[in-house]
Amino acid sequence: MINLLPHTFKKELKDEENVRILFILVTSFGVFLLVLSFLLLATLAYLWGELGSQKLLASGFEKELAQLTVAREEFEAKKADYAALSGILQRQVSVTALFDKLTQDLPTGVSLSSLSFSAARTTFLKGETIQESSQVVLQGASPSREILSEVRANLEQDIFFKDLFFPLSNFTNLENFSASMKVNQ
Numbered sequence: 122m123i124n125l126l127p128h129t130f131k132k133e134l135k136d137e138e139n140v141r142i143l144f145i146l147v148t149s150f151g152v153f154l155l156v157l158s159f160l161l162l163a164t165l166a167y168l169w170g171e172l173g174s175q176k177l178l179a180s181g182f183e184k185e186l187a188q189l190t191v192a193r194e195e196f197e198a199k200k201a202d203y204a205a206l207s208g209i210l211q212r213q214v215s216v217t218a219l220f221d222k223l224t225q226d227l228p229t230g231v232s233l234s235s236l237s238f239s240a241a242r243t244t245f246l247k248g249e250t251i252q253e254s255s256q257v258v259l260q261g262a263s264p265s266r267e268i269l270s271e272v273r274a275n276l277e278q279d280i281f282f283k284d285l286f287f288p289l290s291n292f293t294n295l296e297n298f299s300a301s302m303k304v305n306q
Contacts, residue, residue: 226275235260255304
């Protein structure tokens with residue numbers, strides 16, 4: 122039926138058809154651009170949300186890391202304290218060993234009237250450890266100067282004791298001698 126129409130009408134119909142096709146193509150392209158912009162907007166919103174959640178996770182990890190750092194510092198401090206305390210326990214002097222050494226070093230005839238024992242002390246002062254040795258103070262009586270000299274020589278030679286203080290006044294008053302010494306650890 123189109124074939125029966127005059128040539129001008131055919132041309133008009135063909136032009137209208139081309140305009141409709143062009144309109145459909147332009148409309149389709151516009152819809153495509155609109156859908157593409159919505160997709161990009163949705164992707165942007167999704168990525169923005171992911172970025173926010175990652176920031177929250179990162180701040181949470183930073184807080185945990187700070188807590189772990191503090192906990193590790195506390196652990197290291199406790200570990201150092203424990204090492205110092207275990208060192209103190211290892212340096213403790215056995216009182217029975219001390220009495221055994223004293224009974225070996227004191228000859229017969231010497232009597233002790235007083236024995237004072239001060240245990241080792243460890244002081245922690247501003248990160249430094251100050252250690253003081255155990256100390257023993259003896260007071261007693263000796264029957265003679267020779268036995269008192271033997272007591273002094275025995276105590277000086279014994280490696281269990283150090284820094285012996287044996288005043289010369291002990292030799293003038295045999296009934297009341299005193300000596301002080303530190304214990305090697």
